[in-house]
Amino acid sequence: MRLTTKATATAAALTAALSLAALGGTASAATPAAGSAPVTCTAATTTVTVEQVSSPINHLLLKAENTGTKTCYAYGAPYLRFDDAQSATAWLGDSVPQAVVTLKPGQSAYAGIATSSPEGSDGHQADKLGVLFSNRGMNGGAGGTAAAKLPAGGVYVDDSAFVTYWQTSASDALMW
Template identity: 75%
Template sequence: MRLSTKASAVATALTAALSLTALGGAASAATPAAKAAPVTCTAATTKITVQEVERPLNHLLLKAKNTGTKTCYAYGAPYLRFDEGQSATPWLEESTPQAVVTLEPGQTAYAAIGTSSPEGAEGHQAHELDVLFANRAMNGSVGNPGAAKLPRGGVYVDSSAFVTYWQTSASAALMW
């Protein structure tokens, strides 16, 4: 009878171990292998567009839609260069969001571009806009620039131009 009890205990333990293995396999099958770690958004994985807005005056709305297959992070604010300018448009620090904007495939990030103001100087009519995405440290860019089509006839840009940090909605971006 002792052998029978030991055999029964071994069988129970073996059944439990096999059940846990099967459950573990089912759990890993439920977790998609395609769910890769998020990446930094770039012009190669997003569609960049610019839209004129009525309010606030002298503003544009920049949109970056994640067209990739992975979730991406839109760090900081975009680096903008009008007409191959020598320096990027300054970021509006007051617009810093509480968290990094995370874009699932198909989602869009927004940034407002202030193009000019009465305090601005040295303005010109810009016809081209290059957009670069910030790296995680926000001390440089990643990937190649993406070209955003400006409104027909171009946009007047002066020394007071700025861009907001990436936001999760157009209204959040345009409040600046």
């Protein structure tokens, strides 16, 4: 009987440790303070910037830094609107991460933006970019729209443009 109890306790401890390691977390007995539950990332709690990248070609890197005081979740992918577009830029379904990107204050999430391709058509030079964070259900926006400054002279955008889901690193965002 003692061996069974010891084996069960060992198995439970090992399972808990492996679960925490897989999540990248550490054990903590502390209870979160009231009001410290994570919130959805929005334009009010983040700063968004856009960077021109040399590779891959026709790509931009969108960065969202949590400037709030609470941890926030960057659900799905951002809704992007170049200039006065009638619809949001398509999300790249193949880029879904394994988990929702969670940003502690000061941390950043990244999304890759492909602006055009040889197969694209109906292109134009875009001078403005609006960024709207997705809600938890990923069926609409959360909060207001943030304005992200595009590179000087704007960017060429056509109907093949897409944006990746939020990623935890710039390299993951630009691999698509």
